[in-house]
Amino acid sequence: MAQAMKFHQYFDQWMKLYKKDAVREVTYQKYQMTHRQLVMLAPELMMIDLSRLTYQQLLNDYAETHERQTTMDFHRHLKSSLIDALEEEYLTKDPTRKAIIKGIKQRQHKTKYLHQYELQGLLNELNLDDNVSWDYFILLVAKTGLRFAEALGVTPQDFDFTHQVLTINKTWDYKSHQMGFAPTKNKSSVRKVPLDWQTVIQFSQLTKNLPKDEPVFVNGKIYNDTVNHYLERLCKKAGIKVISVHGLRHTHASLLLYAGVSIASVARRLGHSNMTTTEHTYLHIIQELENQDNDKVMKHLASLV
Structure with a gap:
């Protein structure tokens, strides 16, 4: 019983x-x-x-x-x-009814990202020769804001170089022993990410002789720490603060917001399920931009004399 x-x-x-x-x-x-x-x-x-x-x-x-x-x-x-x-009638009443959810005060998580000049310094340290490497992986995440598992799941056929877009419709299950393709985090994560012309040229050359349906960056067991440690060495070499691969995703989003791209567009590009996630993650940047907007509003109103 x-x-x-x-x-x-x-x-x-x-x-x-x-x-x-x-x-x-x-x-x-x-x-x-x-x-x-x-x-x-x-x-x-x-x-x-x-x-x-x-x-x-x-x-x-x-x-x-x-x-x-x-x-x-x-x-x-x-x-x-x-x-x-x-x-199954193992219980006669629902003990979870009207349960009150408590918790310690949420810690202030300051999102770690690079400024534009720091990112440029990092990219200058990349060795982008003719061979697949973590340098290209770092470049791809910096230019697209992909999640770690999404970038691992990218295959050559996911690139549409003619229309300058990258289709994200799967991830690579690097955490399990089986390893292999896996679904995206949510339905919103399935998306087409526009690419700049320079990235198109770089990856069209890199992937032209690779198997179309196999991951570009996977060759055996993958560990997140391996890539993060490599990125750490590059950051130190460039003389900038150390960030993780996920920090590159934050960097990508932050630079877009500072460039005036709408929150809705950034949310779609990142594959967030809703704008609330984007707003919460980048609240400090959004507040900073709002302060700048307020200054613009005041200057405009003051000119109407």
């Missing part, structure tokens, strides 16, 4: 039955993390003892060391399993 099971045992059983091989490995790993947290926080909590009170206490304990959004994710995983338990 499920009522005689501990909650973490039921969740482990439910996770393996419904989520294993049904979701991406990276997603399944998040369920496994939830299970480990559940074992740590409530090792003796029985299914029969689950109530709104005991469940809320579990959430509160988790929220003491996690931000609200992370607590919300934890809650969603647990709730999914308990709704199934309710339908």
Whole structure:
């Protein structure tokens, strides 16, 4: 009987039955993390003892060391399993009903990006010869704002050099042991990214003799740290602050915003599911640009005398 099971045992059983091989490995790993947290926080909590009170206490304990959004994710995983338990009549009432999501105050995450002169200094250090290298990978991310896995998943046939666009419709699952193509992060991530003429020339030469349907940059097991360490060395050589590959994505978006490109266009180019994500990520830049706009407004109004 499920009522005689501990909650973490039921969740482990439910996770393996419904989520294993049904979701991406990276997603399944998040369920496994939830299970480990559940074992740590409530090792003796029985299914029969689950109530709104005991469940809320579990959430509160988790929220003491996690931000609200992370607590919300934890809650969603647990709730999914308990709704199934309710339908199977292992529970008589929904203990997650009206649950209050708390969390420690969100830390201020300042997005790390390069200024235009710093990016130019980095690009000047790239060795762009006739062979595929991480230098070309760094160039591609800097020029397109692709996510790490998206850039790894790029194949020669994804380039439309005639129309100067790059189609993003898959990623490379570098985190799992199987390795291979995987879906994009969300539907909005499937997109066509316009390319400048210089990038078109560089990649048309680089990919002309490569297999059309195989990843340009994948040759064996890929580790994010490998590329980040290589990028770190380039940054130090260029005499600029060190950033990660993901920081190049932020750099790309930041420079577009400073250039006056609309938030909507930047969101589409990055493959964000909505503009709210873009606004939240680049809030400090948007506020800075708004201050500049206010100065322009005041100068314009002052001239109407």
